[in-house]
Amino acid sequence: MTSQEALARIFAKARAFRGTPYFRVLYILVLGGLVAELYLLTASSLACLILFLMPLTVFLVPYYFGERRMRHFALNALPIFVIATLLAGGMATQALLAQAEPVELSSAAVPFSAPTMALANGTVAPYHADPNRDFTFRVRLITTVNDSYLNYTVSLNLTVIDGVSGTQPAFSMAYSPGTNSSTNPRNGTWYEATLPLGGSIYGYAFSVTDKRGNWTYTPSDFGPITASGTAFYGFFTYYTGISMTFPALFYFVILFMWWYTIRMRENRARMLGKEPLIPKEKPLPKPGDKVVDKPADPGGKASKAAAFTCTNCGADVGEDDEKCPKCGAVFEE
Secondary structure, eight states, X not given: OOHHHHHHHHHHHHHHHHTSHHHHHHHHHHHHHHHHHHHHGGGSTTHHHHHHHHHHHHHHHHHHTTOOOHHHHHHHHHHHHHHHHHHHHXXXXXXXXXXXXXXXXXXGGSTTOOTTEEEEEEEEESSBOOSSEEEEXXXXXXXXXXXXXXXXXXXXXXXXXXXXXXXXXXXXXXXXXXXXXXXXXXXXXXXXXXXXXXXXXXXXXXXXXXXXXXXXXXXXXXXXXXXXXXXXXXXXXXXXXXXXXXXXXXXXXXXXXXXXXXXXXXXXXXXXXXXXXXXXXXXXXXXXXXXXXXXXXXXXSSSOOOSEEOTTTOOEEOTTXXXXXXXXXXXXX
16 A cells, blocks of 8 residues: 555545534544633733634634534533633633742832832741641832831732632731841832731732832732642633633624524525516506507417508507507597
């Protein structure tokens, strides 16, 4: 068997497989994984584009492979987005649990912060630990002017999630003396807070105010990691499912637009292809015109016999005619 014959046999089997219900199951599974991967990109600056790309992918891939049944398109949405939600929740959980060290939080990534204050090197230790123990949060304050650390209030903004509900308590942080910690925040001042934490899901961030209405914030991050993997998976799956609502709704908008386009095209084709009620050879008479029955056969076999003959030109004239249809001579009664 040559390579061309083997390739032709593979293509033939692939075409035969496309006609089976298993092909639909296959592309539903593939699309579920693809949508899950696209969902993870919503954390980037391309979030808006990705939210529109997800439903377009769910529609265009089956359409490319020849799917044209509206019922199949509508039923595809549920398994695809459910699979994507479950996979995306699992991938987010695995990525977080595999992170060994916390990401240092900095106010440089937050716009509209006060230009005279900056927070940097915000962390929590230990990052991975068993619940019901003490955890230390530290952050460094840097200012552009000489001042005392007493004139600034640094806070730990904690998020505590249990199930689907959460609270956001704030805790004041104290000055942490040390070799690299100055009482003048222009040279860098460390603040810390130590808290006993349980087995909930935690998120943390830092903020500072100079007591004159100026504020600076850091972004938030998960930590410390004390909850189980099951708790994190349930959390990520729940919020991923809520986030999937928009692409799912937009998918049905795409389906409606496609269905409406098909219906309008069918109606237009039906109107253009419709036979006219009156044939072109027999147009409607104009208002005021007298209806005259013309013989179908000019040879005279099927024509109606004439009642009179015009004495002027010899043409056949009907008994109801007032003048000759050929020469126009007027008849006298």
